Amino acid sequence: MTEVGTARRRKEDARLLTGRTQWTDNMQLPGMAYVAFLRSPMAHARITRVDVSAARGLPGVIAAYAGADFAEEQGSLPCAWPVSEDIVIPDHPPMAVSEVRYVGEAVACVVATDRYKAADALDAIEVDYEPLPPVLDMNDALTEGSPKVHEAGNQAFTWRLTQGDVDAALRDAPVLIDRTYIQQRLIPTAMEPRAVMATSDGESFTLWSATQIPHVLRLMLALTTGIPEHKLRVIAPDVGGGFGSKLQVTAEEVLCLLLTRKTGRPVKWTESRSEGNLTVHHxxxxxxxxxxxxxxxxxxxxxxxxxxxxxxxxxxxxxxxxxxxxxxxxxxxxxxxxxxxxxxxxxxxxxxxxxxxxxxxxxxxxxxxxxxxxxxxxxxxxxxxxxxxxxxxHEEFPYTTVAGLTxxxxxxxxxxxxxxxxxxxxxxxxxxxxxxxxxxxxxxxxxxxxxxxxxxxAPSRVLGSLSYGAGGWEHGSVRMLPTGKVEVVTGSSPHGQGHETAWSQIVADALGVPFDDVSVIHGDTAISHKGMDTYGSRSLVVGGVAVLAACEKVKEKARKIAAHVLECAPDDVEFSEGTFRVRGTDSGKTIQELSLATFAAHDLPDGVEARLDADATVDPDxxxxxxxxxxxxxxxxxxxxxxxxxxxxxxxxxxxxxxxxxxxxxxxxxxxxxxxxxxxxxxxxxxxxxxxxxxxxxxxxxxxxxxxxxxxxxxxxxxxxxxxxxxxxxxxxxxxxxxxxxxxxxxxxxxxxxxxxxxxxxxxxxxxxxx
Amino acid sequence: MPRIAITVDGIAYEEEVEPRLLLVHLLRDRLGKTGTPIGCDTSNCGACTVLLDGKSVKSCSVLAVQADGSAITTIEGLAANGTLHPMQRAFHEEHALQCGYCTPGMVMAAIDMLRDDPEPSEESIRHGLEGNLCRCTGYCNIVRAVRRGAQDMAVKTP
Missing domain, CATH: 3.30.365.10 (Aldehyde oxidase/xanthine dehydrogenase, molybdopterin binding domain)
Known part of the structure; x- marks a missing residue:
């Protein structure tokens, strides 16, 4: 078994090298309209008036809305990690209604027949602001009398981890190094700007997004908008890099869902780079x-x-x-x-x-x-x-550190x-x-x-102890097709990492099938129904391992069928390089032969279902x-x-x-x-x-x-x-x-x-x- | 509206366009040539690079009307009869792409660079591709791929 460890050239490359890609912005649906957002030029201000009426009359404009038009239905963008009990989680409307708190926050939008007309119409929207003082320096923000970003004040939380007696360690220390370092603010800058397309048949919704997290996004969008989870499908097609920046539930995703509902049309929004620098999280x-x-x-x-x-x-x-x-x-x-x-x-x-x-x-x-x-x-x-x-x-591992990790x-x-x-x-x-x-x-x-x-x-129990809102497991499924080809569905969601190649290598070794006989499917909640997506260097460690676990289950099923076909006890069947053999004999069946036999189902052992597939959900220790x-x-x-x-x-x-x-x-x-x-x-x-x-x-x-x-x-x-x-x-x-x-x-x-x-x-x- | 005639990847088009329409939007939104992506709005990233009459241009910085009468080659027009262009193959062999979003522009810019400098050094490759940004690869494998692509192209066209 030699696939794992070899420098396989990537399966993903063929479409990426020839331009046959499915970036979200590539897609068009019949009747689709384009969305453009008007964004706050003020860092902090009260919104005293938004007038979109002039935009509504312009050629090609289908609709124009202000934040107040969404106030009843837009909910609040979620924070899934309330790190302390008394953390302040301010209301975060996807479109600002009464106050803006950073330059770039959306205050109005236009839906139009093409992207140029949508952008033109933004100029016709009037917004009056009453300026409020910006809050820009963290030390100043924490002083008494600082202007407030939110009513509750500028401190979101405090959080402490302590082990041992640091005061004693510092007291009379022969050497004391005392430094202050600034981690400057960065803009992640994935090469593909964000893009969202949404459509609905009136009851069910489908959202395409340049996201790292289709599964988490579906759940969070359902909770935020009230669209029932089973009526919402999220698809992450080809996604052009993320680096964490597409690990988010964004205002634009929520608003595009609401806009397709309001207008009865498919809608698409694609950010410009300068819009993205302002509004992709830093x-x-x-x-x-x-x-x-x-x-x-x-x-x-x-x-x-x-x-x-x-x-x-x-x-x-x-x-x-x-x-x-x-x-x-x-x-x-x-x-x-x-x-x-x-x-x-x-x-x-x-x-x-x-x-x-x-x-x-x-x-x-x-x-x-x-x-x-x-x-x-x-x-x-x-x-x-x-x-x-x-x-x-090296001889001291496993080692539990002062911070409590082993x-x-x-x-x-x-x-x-x-x-x-x-x-x-x-x-x-x-x-x-x-x-x-x-x-x-x-x-x-x-x-x-x-x-x-x-x-x-991450281990779900650890995430729970840190008050994170979800677990850290990952899901994988493996199904043998009648011809012996293999479909793998992974819950992690690649955007450049090469899952299709690496997962194929793992499966090829585990099942003894050719690398090219494996295809890996991901990023669509209707097909990959369960997943925790891609971030935190987790895909291979959790998602790849889940796929391997599913392969092991497939092999166990196949072993029972092989024993039946080969007329021996399951314990007498050994598996090697894709073939199940009666121990010590040349008599055997390949996994491909067993796939076809399982599909035909003419002669399966009692109590064995006619399918050679398996799911696994793996939670790391x-x-x-x-x-x-x-x-x-x-x-x-x-x-x-x-x-x-x-x-x-x-x-x-x-x-x-x-x-x-x-x-x-x-x-x-x-x-x-x-x-x-x-x-x-x-x-x-x-x-x-x-x-x-x-x-x-x-x-x-x-x-x-x-x-x-x-x-x-x-x-x-x-x-x-x-x-x-x-x-x-x-x-x-x-x-x-x-x-x-x-x-x-x-x-x-x-x-x-x-x-x-x-x-x-x-x-x-x-x-x-x-x- | 101005009427333009333009050939894209060997197919002739006649289109009525607004004077302000960018070439890249003509390609993507009107002609369905979505192989050429857009990565920025200041012509820094180069993702939208195509060949206009054989020379590389950033198609976000060219108006469709300026391309009237021209022949455009995009990433979609490089492979001939299902055979990858040597530069495409070199990018594959050297793992010079990850997310692949910059790749069309990177490949087109690399091909154009070799017109003037068919045997580029590492340094000249790095400077030659300065106008094309990649966030995934750190450029090491792109440089290798361009060198390999240059060698393979030299073999093909003596």
Whole structure:
């Protein structure tokens, strides 16, 4: 059985390479109308008048509505993660009715016969606003007398995790590192803008959306709009990237359902990029105050984290849960006895934040990996050495961390040794010393990041204990067709990850069928009736394992039928490479022959149904814990502040690998996104709360010219928590790379007295840090 | 309304268009050529790149009326008789796409780049594709694919 582990080229590629794709915006239905939204130009204002009457009379305009027209039916956009009992979850109308709280919030809409006419008609809508003060700075927002985003105030919640006596650990500590880091606000920027199409026959509704979460979305839309769940079908067709940004229940999805009901027509809405920058949920945006106490030899005594997390104007699907996921990761791969994490969620008049690739874990990893470098500098130790003195040794697994997670497996020594060797660490250190001695205006910096992450979201019991509204299981089903071909239905919902290929590899090995005989179906609640969708590096770890479990059930059914056909006891049947044989004989039947026999059903054993298919719902026992060591060398021009990544080595341990090609691609893309945060990307609001980075011309997504070739390799320590031994890889690169790059920049500049550069580390910021 | 004549992937069309209609909207909404997607509204991302009389253009930045009399090649017109273009095949072999949304533009831009530089270095590939953004791949495999595609195209057209 050789499919798992081979670099199969992807099944998905054929349609994507030839333009025969099904992006949501590609679709048209007879009579379909186009929707355009008028959006608030004010960060915070009372709406005193909306007049859509002039728009209604324009050619091609079918309807125009204001928020008040939806007030009775639009409900409130859901937050599924009320992290504390006293959390403030403000009402969040999909279309603002009386008050707007961020620039871009929808205040009116037009339905027209084409997209140009819809956009034209927006100009004819009149809206009067009474300005209210914006709330933009988290620290200011928490002061007494600050203007309020919501009546209940600007604090959404506080949340604490504490273990051991941190006060004692910090008291009289030989070394105390006290730092504040800013996790700037990011715009996820999936290449496919969001799009929604909705239609109804008057009773049942179908919604197509560029979403990562068709199943969660169906449930949440049913709860929000009151459309009965069984009358609502949600389809995620080809989806062009997500990175968490399409893990959402959006205003536009709700409103398109309501608009198809109101107008009696199919409707479609597609955002422009500048509309998306304003209104796709943002990521990160935290202020991290971190205090690390250590012994004189560098061993960590304890860690305190005081976190402010910007929620934006409302709590969306998992907004408050994002920093809480990070709570379990600030300790990283290190041993310590005391840990105290305090988080305050803060409302501001900005676009809400929510999950963005890594969701809480990159932020936490950044802080601990930056602080470990600071500790090394303080003690004049090599940053690798200070990590060695603190990390969990491979023989200590399974290991329960100070944050309460049990890491099942890992080998930080092996990954680090491999990375150091690929990187040429000692040689680069020598070159760095030489450049320092020479006073070279271009200094070399070396950055280290030894990360881990919690993936495979998630054990349902753990999610329940953290007050999340749903479970973390995944569903898969496998059905043998009469010709012996195999249909697999998965509850996870890919948007670039390659499920169709990887799941085919798993099934091919499990059932002994050819790779090409397997097709994988997903993303349509009418076909894939049950699922928890794709996020949190969970698809393979939970969804792939569910498909494998379904294969095992199919084999058990087939074994009974084989025994009957072969006239022996089921226990005497052995299965190998697609054939059921009577033990010790050549007499056997292939799974394809048994599929046909089951379809014909002429001679099945008593009590056996005429179907060779099975479902499985798998709930993981534990998270998975990928880890790795990333090393980055940067050249920093101290005269201009320009940074150039000279080399980048990533050695990741994602457990068993189903498809090395896909794994490498995920690592490459992840690193690029993390580098984006380190060097280029930032969502900037001005003093009035206008987003200054509302287009791709202002928000800098890295191009090919901005990035180097990444050197990637792996170690392989299988996860013990699932039968595939897999850990997940979707977020690893992003989590690891941001601190590796910034550590390298600071390392280059440390002899000049620089101990931090705020992200993104632009030439200007570096130049100012040196001035 | 202006009337234009345009050939798209070998098929001739005559269309009455508003002067403001973007070429990409003509392709997608009127002609059903949805293989060419739209990724931005500032001509930064390059997802909508097509060949206009053999040269790459961002079809969101061209008016349909400007394309009057032209021949357009989109990603849908590259494969001949069911055989992938060498650049398409190279993207497949090198795993140069994940979600695939940028892929049509990336492939078209790569093909155009090779007209001027048939044996590009890694650096010139990276600069040549600066106007095409990808959020999934980190570009490593795209660079490999373009180099491989260039080699395969050189073999095909001596």
């Amino acid at each position: 990521g990160r945006d935290q202020i991290q105050h971190v205090t690390l106490a250590a012994e004189a030899d560098g061993r960590i005594r304890g860690l305190r984290v005081e976190l402010l997390a910007d929620m934006g104007a409302y709590l969306m699907l998992v907004t408050p849960g994002v920093p809480i996921l990070g709570a379990f990761m600030f300790n990283g791969i290190y041993k310590m006895d005391a840990y105290d994490f305090n988080c305050t969620g803060v409302f501001t008049t900005k676009m809400p934040t929510d999950a963005y690739r890594g969701a809480g874990r990159p932020e936490a990893t950044y802080a601990i990996e930056r602080v470990m470098d600071e500790l090394a500098a303080e003690l004049n130790l090599d940053p690798i050495e200070v990590r060695r003195r603190n990390w969990i040794r 890491y099942d497996s890992g080998n930080y020594e092996a990954a680090t040794d491999k990375a150091l060797s690929l990187f040429g660490y000692d040689k680069l250190r020598a070159e760095q010393g030489d450049r320092r001695d020479r006073g070279d205006p271009v200094q070399l910096g070396i950055g280290v990041s030894t990360y881990t992450e919690m993936c495979g979201l 534990n998270f998975s814990f990928p880890h790795g060591t990333h090393l980055c060398a940067v050249e920093v021009d101290t005269e201009t502040g320009m940074t150039k990544i000279r080399s980048y080595v990533a050695v990741d341990d994602v457990g068993k690998v189903v498809n090395p090609l896909i794994v490498e691609g995920q690592v490459h893309g992840g690193i690029a996104q993390g580098v984006g945060q380190a060097l280029y990307e930032e969502a900037v609001y001005d003093a009035e709360g206008n987003l200054l980075t509302s287009t791709m011309a202002d928000y800098l997504v890295p191009s090919a010219a901005d990035l180097p070739a990444f050197v990637t390799d792996r170690t392989e320590t299988p996860a013990t928590s699932n039968p595939l031994g897999v850990k997940g890889v979707g977020e690893a690169g992003t989590i690891a790379s941001t601190p590796a790059v910034v550590n390298a920049i600071v390392d280059a500049l440390r002899p000049r007295g620089v101990h931090d550069v705020q992200m993104p580390c632009t030439p200007e910021r570096i130049w100012r840090a040196l001035s």
